[in-house]
Amino acid sequence: MTKISFIMPAWKARFLQEAIASIIAQTNPDWELVVIDDCSPEPLQAIVEDFSDTRIRYIRNEKNLGGKNLVKQWNHCISFATGDYIVLAADDDVYKPTFCGECIRLANKYPEVDLIHSSVEQIDEEGKHLWDDSILPEFTNKYEYLNWWLTGRSFTCIGNFAFKRTALQEMGGFIDFPCAFGSDIATPIALSRNGVANTSEMLFCFRQSTQHLSADSSRFKEKLEAISQLSEWLQAIDYEAPDNPEDKAFYEVKNTDYLHKKVVYDYFNLVICFVPATKLPEYLKFCRLATLKDKFMMILRWIKRKI
8 A cells, every 4th residue: 555655844833724734635545744843933733733633743853953954854854754655745835635646546557656746736825826837748757857847847846746755765865955945856856767657637736925935035145056056966967868769859958058048047037136236246156157148148137127
């Protein structure tokens, strides 16, 4: 019997009850939920204990880990999993009732894969629909999956994956970039070598919130460094050239200047466009993979946005 472990590093109380309720509502009963309270000042234990389901465990860290190293906290949390597949659930996101059942169905149909993926519906803080992700074919090989992400046709946010526990443990857990920026991208790509099984519906709701780390402007320097590290990691992927002609187009995207264009695009759209004029020279220094020409063009784009 295949079991899903929902592992939930928790800090915020605001949406925690809704997040847990969405897991309780799973139509397939073969799951466990472990909520790891990262020394939150909010009453998380009381919220968890309102649910009487024996499949739920509450654990409180002796000291805060996520504030210093979020990926270290993730890897600490997954050590409590006992299921065959691990889902790293956030304390504010929502799973559709058939998420667990579909993951188990795909795990049984494609036992060779180490990664199961659901497309994403984005919601706002009130739970209202914002936009939908692309639906991927039920099975994609590693070349196809990488291309779907590189070309921006697949949204990634760690909670929309089920990771085979043994494979994730064998690679040492989640890949660690500064402030976990890009860790949710690199880890699934690393586990896609045996292919990816994809749900046919959007069974995961990602909540856009001002409380997300990605919205924290105090971490912009770390984010720029993480963008650089992710690009270097992607460039170093040692995929062999495919024999199948259909896969060559996917493979060739990585082996052009596409990655350089993407890292410059991410520098600007994820950080530079948000910084004030007085901070532009300082932050452009941290765009270490950008050329002088790239930086000049980013300045022009910044000016154009402000006019």
